Amino acid sequence: MAFKDDDAWNSADYPPMSHPSADVAVNAAVARAAGLDAREPAASRILEIGCGEGHHLLSLANRWPGAQCVGLDVSAKAIHRARSRAKRAGLGNARFCEARLSEFEPDAPFDFIIAHGFFSWVPDEVKVGLMDFIGRSLTPGGTAVVSFNVAAGWKERMAVVEKARAIMAAGEVDAMEALAILRTVAGTERELYLIDDMLAKGAAVLAHDDFAPVMDAWSLGAVVKLAEAHGLRWIGDSVSGVRGDDTSDIGSGTTFRSELFCRSDAVLGDAKKPDRVAALPRVPPTAIPDFPKLDAWRMLCAREALPLPDEDLKPCVFTFPQLKVLIAMDGSRSAYELSRHAKEVAPELDFVPWLRHVAGRGLLG
Ligand SMILES: C[S@@+](CC[C@H](N)C(=O)[O-])C[C@H]1O[C@@H](n2cnc3c(N)ncnc32)[C@H](O)[C@@H]1O
Structure with missing residues (x-):
């Protein structure tokens, strides 16, 4: 295929x-x-x-x-x-x-x-x-x-996908709905684990992954x-x-x-x-900068709600209120001013430990 x-x-x-x-x-x-x-x-x-x-x-x-x-x-x-x-x-x-x-x-x-x-x-x-x-x-x-x-690990996944596809065909439901239905009748702990793993990927990834027309x-x-x-x-x-x-x-x-x-x-x-590879990623600082600032690429990611790559290229995903705080990090506001801004736009956010975490992931320039 x-x-x-x-x-x-x-x-x-x-x-x-x-x-x-x-x-x-x-x-x-x-x-x-x-x-x-x-x-x-x-x-x-x-x-x-x-x-x-x-x-x-x-x-x-x-x-x-x-x-x-x-x-x-x-x-x-x-x-x-x-x-x-x-x-x-x-x-x-x-x-x-x-x-x-x-x-x-x-x-x-x-x-x-x-x-x-x-x-x-x-x-x-x-x-x-x-x-x-x-x-x-x-x-x-x-x-x-x-x-x-x-192939070794995909055999059992494909068995789950086949069952979900049968539900999709019979009930005119999408992959996520079919998996949710399948979850209620999962035969084994392993099957349940695989279904949950697929559900966690979300519809967009599943469409090109487990449920892709080609998965060779x-x-x-x-x-x-x-x-x-x-x-x-x-x-x-x-x-x-x-x-x-x-x-x-x-x-x-x-x-x-x-x-x-x-x-x-x-x-x-x-x-x-x-x-000897001088260009290995640096170890990010854990201290909070006085004027936190995202670089232009990460600012664009924040503005468009794309995952922000950390220093090790792990994608970091943020909630919309957190993104509003990140977007304010253009270097013009002090950490204190940002904490006040966070109170307005992300009242649930525990700002200081969160900002320390963001700095520690190497997201601040
Ligand atoms: C599953 S996506 C992976 C995207 C990205 N590399 C990643 O891993 O997140 C596969 C990508 O390969 C591209 N692609 C498929 N066949 C191709 C071909 N013959 N030449 C160039 N690109 C192709 C598709 O358009 C798609 O963007």
């Missing part, structure tokens, strides 16, 4: 998210620990394939003004939004291309390639095209992160084999560097993997300490 129709990507918006497993700073540190001479991300060329609205890529561009960030997606609507946000946040180092991967011809190789949430959502020929493209488009010290859903889960071994057939070498998990295996995935019911690859002809020397 495959997405044949590009409009499918326009008809249901994929929620904008940033992804810690595709944090290039972390991936570079993993590559260096494996002995690869990975480039400093702050001055690198970064490509995201299937970037959607560019939330992840724009967060990287915001962190590293000296990096050249390129986002590629076939969805006109997603690319329009990405371009508009890049412009409004003043992120001139982020460029977006509306094209299929098969049509994309970059003028230079990339130090880092990200394909998050792509492999499992595209037809087999595009999966092959992805690995082929990466094999041809990395610099000698370059790395690529490819995430995918793992593979084994780690099969993905690595495909990568190796296209001139790539497997490093390991994109965050830990650990090399998993299919047997343990079956034992633990793994559902998702994010793996790091480099060119098969890359020279691997001695392991280099992760601290």
